Amino acid sequence: MEQYIIKGGHPLVGEVEIGGAKNAALAILSAAIMTDDTVLIDNLPDVNDINVMLDAIAGIGASVSRVDRHTVRISGKNISDMSIEYEYIKKIRASYYLLGALLGKYKRAEVALPGGCNIGSRPIDQHLKGFRALGAEVIIHGGKILAEVERLRGKHIYFDVVSVGATINVMMAAAMAEGLTILENVAKEPHVVDVANFLNSMGANIRGAGTDIIRIRGVQKLHGTEYSVIPDQIEAGTFMFAAAATKGDVTVLNVIPKHLEATVAKLVEMGCEVEEFDDAVRVVAKGRLNSTHVKTLPYPGFPTDMQPQIGVTLALSQGTSTIVESIFENRFKYLDELARMGASVKIEGNSATIEGVESFSGARVSAPDLRAGAALCIAGLATDGITIIDDIVYIQRGYERFEEKLRGIGGIIERVDSEKAIQKFCLRIG
Numbered sequence: 001m002e003q004y005i006i007k008g009g010h011p012l013v014g015e016v017e018i019g020g021a022k023n024a025a026l027a028i029l030s031a032a033i034m035t036d037d038t039v040l041i042d043n044l045p046d047v048n049d050i051n052v053m054l055d056a057i058a059g060i061g062a063s064v065s066r067v068d069r070h071t072v073r074i075s076g077k078n079i080s081d082m083s084i085e086y087e088y089i090k091k092i093r094a095s096y097y098l099l100g101a102l103l104g105k106y107k108r109a110e111v112a113l114p115g116g117c118n119i120g121s122r123p124i125d126q127h128l129k130g131f132r133a134l135g136a137e138v139i140i141h142g143g144k145i146l147a148e149v150e151r152l153r154g155k156h157i158y159f160d161v162v163s164v165g166a167t168i169n170v171m172m173a174a175a176m177a178e179g180l181t182i183l184e185n186v187a188k189e190p191h192v193v194d195v196a197n198f199l200n201s202m203g204a205n206i207r208g209a210g211t212d213i214i215r216i217r218g219v220q221k222l223h224g225t226e227y228s229v230i231p232d233q234i235e236a237g238t239f240m241f242a243a244a245a246t247k248g249d250v251t252v253l254n255v256i257p258k259h260l261e262a263t264v265a266k267l268v269e270m271g272c273e274v275e276e277f278d279d280a281v282r283v284v285a286k287g288r289l290n291s292t293h294v295k296t297l298p299y300p301g302f303p304t305d306m307q308p309q310i311g312v313t314l315a316l317s318q319g320t321s322t323i324v325e326s327i328f329e330n331r332f333k334y335l336d337e338l339a340r341m342g343a344s345v346k347i348e349g350n351s352a353t354i355e356g357v358e359s360f361s362g363a364r365v366s367a368p369d370l371r372a373g374a375a376l377c378i379a380g381l382a383t384d385g386i387t388i389i390d391d392i393v394y395i396q397r398g399y400e401r402f403e404e405k406l407r408g409i410g411g412i413i414e415r416v417d418s419e420k421a422i423q424k425f426c427l428r429i430g
């Protein structure tokens with residue numbers, strides 16, 4: 001098992017290049033198998049979740065060839081199997097997108113119930129409601145979801161909750177249904193729009209992605225395309241909060257500033273200077289920041305995937321902050337770890353009250369999930385001591401070369417795999 005070991009306590013300064021969005025890329029890779037033609041996808045992040053997805057689609061017979069670290073060529077022509085093995089599914093949440101993709105193209109799919117970060121109960125009833133509305137028979141048996149239909153038919157579907165996964169999944173299936181599908185109360189996240197743009201570049205007819213209503217006129221066939229995934233707003237935001245928490249000066253490069261509005265608004269409220277360029281954002285924190293109040297909401301609200309990163313930053317800010325986590329019920333686990341570093345927090349249901357402290361003290365903590373793990377790294381980088389983070393496999397799910405990128409802006413962080421290596425680091429740095 002690997003750990004991160006961090007010696008923090010100084011500002012992060014410099015520029016960092018942001019990669020492609022994991023959560024857009026995972027859906028786009030699934031959608032890529034919906035044509036028999038070849039699809040070239042660029043700006044993929046080189047992270048574990050993407051590799052698992054590529055293995056999963058290769059496992060059903062798709063041809064997958066890597067052009068380089070961030071580019072892949074996929075052909076769904078020789079897919080022979082509609083059943084995705086549990087081995088892949090249990091590792092990633094987004095495996096459920098293969099349901100919509102296979103059902104749309106082959107009218108049959110068999111996918112084990114998905115894994116992903118343990119951040120809440122994460123039902124998929126809205127995905128299944130959507131597939132059923134399009135005419136599919138969907139059953140859950142032996143830990144698998146089996147969906148089948150002779151002909152998918154367009155329908156007017158109203159989602160009961162705003163769900164990124166259900167919106168994208170049902171949109172994919174409807175792209176190859178007969179007639180018009182209208183999806184209401186949909187998610188408006190940038191990755192929903194990116195997947196719609198990708199499908200449209202393959203010949204789909206999807207309008208309205210990014211608004212509350214998506215209209216999909218089904219087509220019989222999709223064709224090959226070349227596509228570049230949007231930048232990862234969550235990776236960008238993570239580095240922006242790392243700059244804020246360490247009182248640093250960091251410019252995130254290759255971003256779409258519009259996607260970062262909620263993050264920028266909070267950083268400004270907290271007292272950061274934020275400069276926006278065409279495809280970059282600079283965050284400068286000149287001293288101790290101020291408290292604020294945060295409520296996670298679907299886009300364009302403040303993202304739940306950024307809640308731990310702002311939480312860590314608030315725990316070092318002046319005054320009392322509150323966070324309401326309204327999307328997932330189990331996303332405060334990092335606060336218990338942070339309390340071990342000296343943070344003052346009180347959790348009641350889906351609300352947390354944070355009394356800012358001047359500084360943390362280094363401790364050994366565990367990453368409870370992907371974003372919480374990244375947030376604990378931020379805590380370590382802001383702490384004038386040694387912090388060891390266990391279970392970093394979660395962080396590797398979604399951050400490419402995380403420690404390298406942090407080192408590029410002055411972070412003292414190493415990935416180690418033994419107690420001996422930890423001791424060596426402490427002797428050298430401590």
Ligand SMILES: CC(=O)N[C@H]1[C@@H](OP(=O)(O)OP(=O)(O)OC[C@H]2O[C@@H](n3ccc(=O)[nH]c3=O)[C@H](O)[C@@H]2O)O[C@H](CO)[C@@H](O)[C@@H]1O
Pocket residue numbers: 023024026093094120121122123124125126127128161162163164165166187304305326327328
């Ligand atoms: C791979 C991927 O893209 N993961 C992201 C995706 O997860 P995911 O797609 O799983 O999250 P959803 O947007 O679906 O979940 C939003 C809310 O809806 C509820 N819900 C969802 C589906 C459903 O059928 N029934 C239901 O009740 C969930 O429990 C949650 O409370 O969006 C989340 C919210 O932005 C992000 O935190 C995840 O990083």
Ligand SMILES: C=C(OP(=O)(O)O)C(=O)O
Pocket residue numbers: 023092093094115116117118119305370371398
């Ligand atoms: C929670 C996340 O991923 P997943 O939905 O794949 O667990 C995330 O990207 O923060």
